[in-house]
Amino acid sequence: MSDNSRFSVTRRGFLGTSACTLAGLTLTGCESGGLRFFSDAEASEPGAGGSYEKFSVCANCVNKCGIKAKVVAGRLKKLDPNPHFPKSRSMLCAKGQAGVQVLYDKDRLKHPLIRTGPRGSGQFRQASWEEALDHVAEGLAKIRDKYGASSVLFSSTEGLQEHFFREFSAAFGSANHVRHPSLCLASGNVGFFSVFGTVPAFDVANTQYMIFSGANRLESFITPDTIDLVDVLEKKKAKLVYLDPRYTVTASKADTWLPIKPGTDLAFYLALIHVLITEELYDKDFVARYTIGFDEVAAGIAGNTPEWAEQECGVPARQIREIAREFAYHAPRSFIYKGRRTSWTTNDTPMRQAMAIANALVGNWDREGGLVPKQSLRKGEVDLDVWPPLPDQDCIVSMEEKHPLANAGDGTYLDFREKVMLDEPYPIRGWFVYKQNPMHSLPDRGLTRRMIDKMEFVVVTDIMPTDTAWLADVILPESSYLEREDPVVGFQDPYPFLSMRNKVVDPVHDTKPNFEIMQELSRRLGFPEFFDYKIKAMQRAQLEPFGLEPESLEATGMWSDRKERTYGKSLKEGYRFRTPSGKIELASERFRRRGYNPVPVYEPQDAIPGNQFKLLVGKNAYFTHASNQNNPWLHELMPDNGLWLNSKPAAQRGISNGDIVRVKSAVGEVEVRAIVTERIRPDCVHLPHGFDHISPLMSRVHGAGACDSDLLISREDHISGNAALHETLVTVERIGDGKEVHA
Amino acid sequence: MSRYAMVLDPARCVDCKACMVACTAENDVEVGYHRNWVRAAVKGSFPELSMHIEPGQCMHCDDPPCVRSCPTGASYINEAGGIVGVDEKKCIGCRYCMLACPYDARYFDEESGIVGKCTFCDHRLALGQEPACVETCPTKVRVFGDLDDPDSEVSRLMRTRNTEKRLAHAGTAPNLNYIID
Numbered sequence: 001m002s003d004n005s006r007f008s009v010t011r012r013g014f015l016g017t018s019a020c021t022l023a024g025l026t027l028t029g030c031e032s033g034g035l036r037f038f039s040d041a042e043a044s045e046p047g048a049g050g051s052y053e054k055f056s057v058c059a060n061c062v063n064k065c066g067i068k069a070k071v072v073a074g075r076l077k078k079l080d081p082n083p084h085f086p087k088s089r090s091m092l093c094a095k096g097q098a099g100v101q102v103l104y105d106k107d108r109l110k111h112p113l114i115r116t117g118p119r120g121s122g123q124f125r126q127a128s129w130e131e132a133l134d135h136v137a138e139g140l141a142k143i144r145d146k147y148g149a150s151s152v153l154f155s156s157t158e159g160l161q162e163h164f165f166r167e168f169s170a171a172f173g174s175a176n177h178v179r180h181p182s183l184c185l186a187s188g189n190v191g192f193f194s195v196f197g198t199v200p201a202f203d204v205a206n207t208q209y210m211i212f213s214g215a216n217r218l219e220s221f222i223t224p225d226t227i228d229l230v231d232v233l234e235k236k237k238a239k240l241v242y243l244d245p246r247y248t249v250t251a252s253k254a255d256t257w258l259p260i261k262p263g264t265d266l267a268f269y270l271a272l273i274h275v276l277i278t279e280e281l282y283d284k285d286f287v288a289r290y291t292i293g294f295d296e297v298a299a300g301i302a303g304n305t306p307e308w309a310e311q312e313c314g315v316p317a318r319q320i321r322e323i324a325r326e327f328a329y330h331a332p333r334s335f336i337y338k339g340r341r342t343s344w345t346t347n348d349t350p351m352r353q354a355m356a357i358a359n360a361l362v363g364n365w366d367r368e369g370g371l372v373p374k375q376s377l378r379k380g381e382v383d384l385d386v387w388p389p390l391p392d393q394d395c396i397v398s399m400e401e402k403h404p405l406a407n408a409g410d411g412t413y414l415d416f417r418e419k420v421m422l423d424e425p426y427p428i429r430g431w432f433v434y435k436q437n438p439m440h441s442l443p444d445r446g447l448t449r450r451m452i453d454k455m456e457f458v459v460v461t462d463i464m465p466t467d468t469a470w471l472a473d474v475i476l477p478e479s480s481y482l483e484r485e486d487p488v489v490g491f492q493d494p495y496p497f498l499s500m501r502n503k504v505v506d507p508v509h510d511t512k513p514n515f516e517i518m519q520e521l522s523r524r525l526g527f528p529e530f531f532d533y534k535i536k537a538m539q540r541a542q543l544e545p546f547g548l549e550p551e552s553l554e555a556t557g558m559w560s561d562r563k564e565r566t567y568g569k570s571l572k573e574g575y576r577f578r579t580p581s582g583k584i585e586l587a588s589e590r591f592r593r594r595g596y597n598p599v600p601v602y603e604p605q606d607a608i609p610g611n612q613f614k615l616l617v618g619k620n621a622y623f624t625h626a627s628n629q630n631n632p633w634l635h636e637l638m639p640d641n642g643l644w645l646n647s648k649p650a651a652q653r654g655i656s657n658g659d660i661v662r663v664k665s666a667v668g669e670v671e672v673r674a675i676v677t678e679r680i681r682p683d684c685v686h687l688p689h690g691f692d693h694i695s696p697l698m699s700r701v702h703g704a705g706a707c708d709s710d711l712l713i714s715r716e717d718h719i720s721g722n723a724a725l726h727e728t729l730v731t732v733e734r735i736g737d738g739k740e741v742h743a
Numbered sequence: 744m745s746r747y748a749m750v751l752d753p754a755r756c757v758d759c760k761a762c763m764v765a766c767t768a769e770n771d772v773e774v775g776y777h778r779n780w781v782r783a784a785v786k787g788s789f790p791e792l793s794m795h796i797e798p799g800q801c802m803h804c805d806d807p808p809c810v811r812s813c814p815t816g817a818s819y820i821n822e823a824g825g826i827v828g829v830d831e832k833k834c835i836g837c838r839y840c841m842l843a844c845p846y847d848a849r850y851f852d853e854e855s856g857i858v859g860k861c862t863f864c865d866h867r868l869a870l871g872q873e874p875a876c877v878e879t880c881p882t883k884v885r886v887f888g889d890l891d892d893p894d895s896e897v898s899r900l901m902r903t904r905n906t907e908k909r910l911a912h913a914g915t916a917p918n919l920n921y922i923i924d
Contacts, residue, residue, distance in 0.1 A: 077768075078768050078769055078875070079768070080875075080878060080879070081878065081879055090878065091761070091879060091880065091881040091882075092761065092765070092879045092881075093759055093761045093879075093881055094759055094760045094761045094763070094764040096761075096879075097761055097764035097765045097767075097768055097879060098764050098768075100768050218757040218759075219757065219758075219759070221759070221881065223881075226757075226881060226882070227881060227882065230755050230757065230881075230882040231755075231882070231883075234752065234754045234755050247785070247789070247790075247792050247794070249757050249758055249783075249794070249796070251792075252785075252792070252793065252794035252796075253754075253757070257790070257792075259789070259790045621757065621758070621759035621760065621761075622759075622760060632774050633764050633767050633768070633774070634764070636774055636775065637760050637763070637764075646789060647788075647789075648789075677785075678785060678787065678788050678789040678792055679785060679789070679792065680789070681789070681790075682789070
């Protein structure tokens with residue numbers, strides 16, 4: 001999430017200098033969230049049994065859309081969209097609507113749990129917070145005393161209370177904290193950053209021509225892009241070219257769907273650049289004035305003709321030419337969309353870099369309908385004047401050596417797991433996980449399970465009894481986003497604004513906000529000064545530069561000093577891009593200095609053997625990663641998953657729709673229902689993410705369907721270290737019809 | 744008088760099912776039942792494919808067979824707006840209305856023993872709010888309004904867009920209109 005919440009304070013500056021962050025490249029991980037708040041005139045206090053409405057901010061995915069909570073007699077009745085919210089306007093998706101069940105689901109974590117039986121046995125006992133916190137503090141201190149503070153690994157996922165967890169790990173003295181971006185959008189960020197020195201937004205609402213690669217925006221929602229995309233397509237204001245081996249909903253609404261061979265998108269983009277240059281369709285004035293490296297790109301793509309690309313990616317050369325011409329014709333109201341997906345191949349960053357280069361060539365930078373650099377409102381900070389200790393060790397993954405251009409503070413998850421398994425360069429024996437479920441989000445679940453077995457002490461803070469929590473020694477139940485106050489959040493899209501997350505109701509169960517958990521543990525572990533303030537004071541400090549109080553946001557649930565997206569600031573005389581040259585770098589100096597190709601170079605994809613399939617990951621609009629398949633209102637939309645298999649190979653194997661198939665990869669196998677469909681290339685299969693939870697406490701999805709992480713092999717993008725999730729080959733065989741297996 | 748209707752644009756629907764969950768939350772619909780739906784159908788063979796996605800719910804017909812078939816008068820047309828409703832006090836759970844409805848828009852709630860269906864969120868209309876499915880829709884597929892008001896958005900859409908009704912041959916005069924151009 002965008003912003004700078006992670007590095008926002010003087011005090012927080014320290015996070016940028018921990019052992020893991022020597023590279024100091026403060027790439028923004030994802031875009032970021034906001035806050036919440038507000039109560040109406042007749043508001044009564046939460047939990048007092050009153051009836052009232054409050055604006056707040058959703059937390060069921062990363063978007064953080066605006067919500068209005070209706071509380072009746074102390075109980076959350078309904079969540080409506082906040083119409084004032086610039087990012088999400090008047091919408092709330094299925095996940096957001098199901099937020100009511102985040103509070104009231106019988107399966108949620110209700111009190112601290114301490115494991116009493118063997119790991120995985122499910123034997124836990126209920127504990128008081130005092131006891132659980134004492135136990136956690138003792139467990140962490142024991143690892144610290146025995147092996148050193150860095151032998152506790154911390155890992156977390158974005159959220160408005162995540163930075164407290166990051167401060168905690170730094171104050172504890174561990175050099176090892178790994179975050180989600182290397183399971184997310186790290187390669188796209190590094191690719192676009194290399195060219196523009198920032199990661200831009202895309203002006204969907206005002207564009208005329210878009211090219212998307214696998215960015216399934218109509219099932220994987222990003223606000224406001226999803227809203228704007230449907231609008232411009234339905235009104236025929238813009239055309240969409242969509243590349244994806246699957247016929248997704250986005251494919252169905254596109255003007256052109258190209259079922260490209262998986263992993264070959266870079267060939268398509270290099271050929272597109274080839275056409276732009278050889279047919280002189282690029283914006284010569286823009287390239288001359290704002291960029292460097294044109295000649296190097298031109299030389300680099302000399303052999304990447306559309307005819308060459310057709311052989312690689314399967315898109316006809318004629319069509320590549322037409323698309324390149326149309327893309328250039330509509331510029332600057334045209335763009336190639338970055339997307340937010342995981343990496344697909346080990347050569348993913350150059351693919352994203354090529355997208356960025358093609359954008360730059362047609363001069364759509366910082367122009368209406370093109371790419372727009374994000375702007376932020378600079379929030380104030382709580383200045384505590386405390387500094388964390390230097391970690392006792394170096395980070396187990398030397399980001400400087402391995403992925404010097406990745407965001408060092410985020411780490412690269414697969415490298416961390418590998419080092420833990422090898423006990424290199426020193427043993428990791430404790431794991432503190434916040435709001436993350438590595439048992440699902442990392443490829444190769446079997447290996448992650450063995451990683452947990454290396455640990456002497458595992459703590460998980462979450463709102464649900466996830467598969468990772470199921471294997472923990474202590475589970476700390478966090479108050480949900482509806483039961484706590486969070487810091488002020490700055491948004492960047494479509495223009496900068498502030499919001500806050502309000503406490504909608506009192507905690508339903510015996511839970512605590514992460515901030516309080518961090519306060520309590522820091523007191524027990526001897527560094528209480530890091531959390532010696534209140535959230536309300538933090539909100540006040542954050543809002544102070546704008547002359548606002550938390551109450552100032554109550555009327556509309558947001559605040560901004562502007563009303564629309566603006567363009568062109570970075571095109572003014574004297575502007576320096578955050579690249580080594582200060583210009584848009586068609587050939588990246590940053591890459592060159594680190595020994596990478598300064599321009600993107602294609603690596604041919606191995607042919608898919610005839611008896612195998614490429615396994616594709618993907619999402620739909622009902623779930624966020626593996627987090628809410630168990631929500632009763634979402635579960636009934638899709639109770640389990642199945643393997644998408646094209647009808648032709650299905651027929652060859654005697655597989656009918658609904659049959660049970662065995663799917664095998666190099667690291668695991670699953671049995672799952674086959675969904676025989678026309679909606680996927682014959683050489684690919686797709687298994688929707690987030691099913692087959694091992695935790696019986698997730699009562700609705702325990703054992704339901706199959707887990708893609710059981711099959712995915714561990715590969716990472718060379719440059720960013722982002723997990724490359726389209727490198728897995730599988731075999732598929734029929735083992736019976738659905739009735740036989742289920743009977 | 745009001746004459747409530749919807750105009751729906753299937754081209755805008757992405758099958759996200761936000762409308763279904765919003766309805767569940769707003770109307771306390773038990774898990775396992777829904778008052779509205781989204782259906783998607785794919786045609787063709789790889790890679791020549793097309794997909795049609797379409798949401799639906801009670802069509803609030805002007806001549807509703809569910810009302811005609813109800814032996815107790817529980818199913819009725821509300822004079823204010825033409826909303827087809829079920830009077831919970833009169834419903835005996837015989838389910839004749841479910842058989843009569845050509846749209847399969849009603850369900851029998853085993854818990855309560857009565858029939859449930861879309862109400863156009865009349866309790867929200869009374870507060871000046873739109874039905875929950877309309878308000879929450881990320882891509883604004885549904886437009887709700889009063890056909891007796893010539894300035895309403897539904898009236899404007901009925902004048903300016905080509906629309907059709909589902910199962911028009913059933914003769915029930917439904918009030919959901921689907922844009923086809």
